[in-house]
Amino acid sequence: MKSTWRMIRDTLTIARRDFTAIVATPTFLLFLFAPVLMFGFGAIGGMGGAMVGKNADAKQRIYAVLGSDEARDFTATDIRLRDLFGEKSTPPELITLAPEADPAKQARTLLDQEDHDVPAVLYGPLEHPTILKRNAESSSASYLAEVAEQTARARAGGFDRPLTHPDFVRIAREGSSIGGTSATGVFAVTILFVLTLMLSGQTVGTMAEERSNKVIEILAASVRLESVFLGKLIGMFGVAMVFIAFWGGLAGLMTAFLPGEAFAKADEMRPVIGIIPFAILFLVYFTMAYLLLGAVFLGVGAQASTPREIQMLSLPITIFQMAMLGLASASVALPDQTVSLIARVFPFSSPFAMLGYAAREAAIWPHVLALGWQLLWVALSIALGARFFRIGVLKSAGAKPRWRRKRDAEIAETSV
Amino acid sequence: MVQELALEAHGLVKKFGGKRVVQGIDLAVPKGAIYGVLGPNGAGKTTTLRMLLGIIEPDEGHRTLLGNDSPREISDEVGYLPEERGLYPGMKCKDAIAFMGALRGLDWKTGRARAVELMTAAGLGHAPDMKIRKLSKGMAQLVQLLGSVVHRPRFIVLDEPFSGLDPVNQERLEALILGERDRGATILFSTHIMAHAERLCDRLCVIADGQRRFEGTVADARALLPMKVFYEPHHEGADIAATLPGDAVREADGWRFTLPEEGIEQLLVRLIEAGHGISGLSIERPGLHDAFVQIVGRKAAEEMA
Numbered sequence: 068m069k070s071t072w073r074m075i076r077d078t079l080t081i082a083r084r085d086f087t088a089i090v091a092t093p094t095f096l097l098f099l100f101a102p103v104l105m106f107g108f109g110a111i112g113g114m115g116g117a118m119v120g121k122n123a124d125a126k127q128r129i130y131a132v133l134g135s136d137e138a139r140d141f142t143a144t145d146i147r148l149r150d151l152f153g154e155k156s157t158p159p160e161l162i163t164l165a166p167e168a169d170p171a172k173q174a175r176t177l178l179d180q181e182d183h184d185v186p187a188v189l190y191g192p193l194e195h196p197t198i199l200k201r202n203a204e205s206s207s208a209s210y211l212a213e214v215a216e217q218t219a220r221a222r223a224g225g226f227d228r229p230l231t232h233p234d235f236v237r238i239a240r241e242g243s244s245i246g247g248t249s250a251t252g253v254f255a256v257t258i259l260f261v262l263t264l265m266l267s268g269q270t271v272g273t274m275a276e277e278r279s280n281k282v283i284e285i286l287a288a289s290v291r292l293e294s295v296f297l298g299k300l301i302g303m304f305g306v307a308m309v310f311i312a313f314w315g316g317l318a319g320l321m322t323a324f325l326p327g328e329a330f331a332k333a334d335e336m337r338p339v340i341g342i343i344p345f346a347i348l349f350l351v352y353f354t355m356a357y358l359l360l361g362a363v364f365l366g367v368g369a370q371a372s373t374p375r376e377i378q379m380l381s382l383p384i385t386i387f388q389m390a391m392l393g394l395a396s397a398s399v400a401l402p403d404q405t406v407s408l409i410a411r412v413f414p415f416s417s418p419f420a421m422l423g424y425a426a427r428e429a430a431i432w433p434h435v436l437a438l439g440w441q442l443l444w445v446a447l448s449i450a451l452g453a454r455f456f457r458i459g460v461l462k463s464a465g466a467k468p469r470w471r472r473k474r475d476a477e478i479a480e481t482s483v
Numbered sequence: 484m485v486q487e488l489a490l491e492a493h494g495l496v497k498k499f500g501g502k503r504v505v506q507g508i509d510l511a512v513p514k515g516a517i518y519g520v521l522g523p524n525g526a527g528k529t530t531t532l533r534m535l536l537g538i539i540e541p542d543e544g545h546r547t548l549l550g551n552d553s554p555r556e557i558s559d560e561v562g563y564l565p566e567e568r569g570l571y572p573g574m575k576c577k578d579a580i581a582f583m584g585a586l587r588g589l590d591w592k593t594g595r596a597r598a599v600e601l602m603t604a605a606g607l608g609h610a611p612d613m614k615i616r617k618l619s620k621g622m623a624q625l626v627q628l629l630g631s632v633v634h635r636p637r638f639i640v641l642d643e644p645f646s647g648l649d650p651v652n653q654e655r656l657e658a659l660i661l662g663e664r665d666r667g668a669t670i671l672f673s674t675h676i677m678a679h680a681e682r683l684c685d686r687l688c689v690i691a692d693g694q695r696r697f698e699g700t701v702a703d704a705r706a707l708l709p710m711k712v713f714y715e716p717h718h719e720g721a722d723i724a725a726t727l728p729g730d731a732v733r734e735a736d737g738w739r740f741t742l743p744e745e746g747i748e749q750l751l752v753r754l755i756e757a758g759h760g761i762s763g764l765s766i767e768r769p770g771l772h773d774a775f776v777q778i779v780g781r782k783a784a785e786e787m788a
Contacts, residue, residue, distance in 0.1 A: 080586055084582055280569050284569055285569055285583060288533075290558070
């Protein structure tokens with residue numbers, strides 16, 4: 068009991084030192100606002116891409132060469148049908164023109180215009196129009212054909228307005244849709260992975276500070292190495308939580324200013340286990356993923372004696388994390404396959420896979436089991452990291468058990 | 484009367500890569516004593532100290548620190564200044580000292596308060612809020628030393644505490660060690676500066692090639708060598724060398740030789756009768772340095788110097 072209390076005390080002392088040493092520096096601000104750079108570059112790239120796409124779309128037109136009556140009805144049908152398309156898949160702007168002496172030649176000239184891209188041109192009588200198109204699978208040509216069909220039908224029946232007036236009634240889904248739970252799983256696992264990728268890899272170089280400034284000798288003389296490792300891990304986890312709290316809080320604030328439609332898709336994403344338990348599990352599994360991967364990276368990084376060696380380690384670490392993501396993603400995509408079970412049982416992919424599991428299954432007890440299993444592996448990883456450090460860096464075996472100390476004392480006594 | 488021991492070690496052995504760097508060392512440090520561990524470079528001093536503290540485990544042998552056979556379990560009672568000094572450069576001095584105290588179970592608030600007291604007493608009263616990176620090497624070393632005693636340990640281990648310190652700071656450190664001893668702590672330190680060992684140590688041991696070559700008081704060490712005589716004749720005749728003992732060597736205006744076993748009186752009578760007279764005479768007790776050279780061998784001693 069006394070040694071447990073002491074281990075907690077020592078661990079918290081190390082964690083406190085590491086946490087304050089990192090958070091109370093200008094470098095931490097750079098770390099905290101790093102996503103601004105990431106989002107900034109992403110936004111600039113995205114805006115550039117969108118502009119290119121939008122400009123390309125804006126430069127597209129489709130033409131209908133028709134008499135004035137037909138052109139008026141054709142335009143009315145176009146306006147009605149255009150509403151069926153979303154903003155991103157709306158057909159190019161339609162322009163109607165009166166036929167000239169040779170409509171075929173006129174249509175061909177329009178198709179070859181150089182100041183705009185013209186994917187399709189319609190001319191001739193509505194009942195039997197000719198549609199010129201650039202591509203074999205031209206959706207613009209199909210659209211012109213459909214507008215012609217609907218216009219011709221309306222004109223043949225003498226209709227100048229829609230015949231039906233449907234009432235739209237929305238019935239919200241009470242449970243979770245299969246697609247929704249799957250999307251929730253993929254989304255949550257991806258977010259968990261990105262957070263872990265960004266934050267847990269930082270533990271790899273934490274022992275380097277103590278090795279380079281020789282403080283490790285003080286720590287090794289004062290507290291158990293396991294406490295040093297766990298304390299450092301907790302200190303870094305505290306830093307990660309500050310990061311998450313900051314950006315999570317900011318994201319929460321931003322959602323307050325978003326219009327309701329922005330959450331239309333999010334409504335579909337309902338974990339089977341329930342939103343609040345899922346959110347709690349997300350935090351718990353983030354903790355476990357961080358501690359598990361962080362403990363491994365800390366242990367591996369502690370063996371490195373130079374910054375270059377630490378830098379070299381970043382590639383295998385990223386590959387390892389990618390492998391865990393791959394396993395967890397396979398688990399979400401193929402929930403009934405063996406790979407899903409493997410991903411949930413393998414300790415380092417388990418937090419990711421179990422989060423995906425929480426999206427599609429309501430049972431709680433597998434999570435209790437999984438958390439116990441993962442905690443065991445956190446402890447094992449820390450113990451192994453400390454042991455390898457003791458052997459590889461301090462050149463010493465661990466403390467002898469009591470029976471060996473007693474035996475050594477007896478041997479020493481008899482030799483005296 | 485049996486002296487109570489703060490530290491007891493028997494047959495400590497440590498191998499690195501198959502090489503035995505410590506070969507069965509025995510130590511017995513009385514409670515409340517200042518105990519010196521002397522030895523040339525590579526003798527195994529630091530490895531021995533690290534084994535005594537439980538930083539590394541001995542491959543063979545047994546040690547008991549403050550009555551406990553697992554030094555790690557009583558590390559709160561121990562203070563340690565390692566040979567390779569280490570502090571976090573970004574920390575304030577008082578925080579660095581408090582941190583070292585916190586590692587040994589002292590709460591941060593008390594640690595900070597004591598840090599300021601200790602720094603003031605050690606002549607660093609202006610520096611508690613200074614960052615470690617702003618300190619000179621000697622000041623940083625002193626701060627680390629204060630960190631190793633801030634929790635008022637019962638047993639203090641200092642590995643080469645004087646190296647790198649200027650004479651003023653060496654004097655401060657000596658005062659600090661004596662102050663800790665007066666408080667009741669037992670102090671074990673390694674050094675290669677004989678003057679400090681001579682002034683401070685109640686007992687000492689000399690280690691060479693991983694083995695203990697000597698254990699005892701400073702007086703015991705010095706007693707290993709005979710006393711020396713420096714004689715200056717009044718009228719030095721040509722036959723003076725024949726009158727003096729065989730080991731006499733010329734030095735400046737006089738002669739140096741080992742004090743004869745029968746004493747100095749008969750020799751003086753002979754010198755006066757031979758007409759050499761006495762201009763000056765001194766009988767010198769050999770220093771610890773000479774004793775050390777005698778124990779470890781001149782070559783090893785020269786390497787250390």
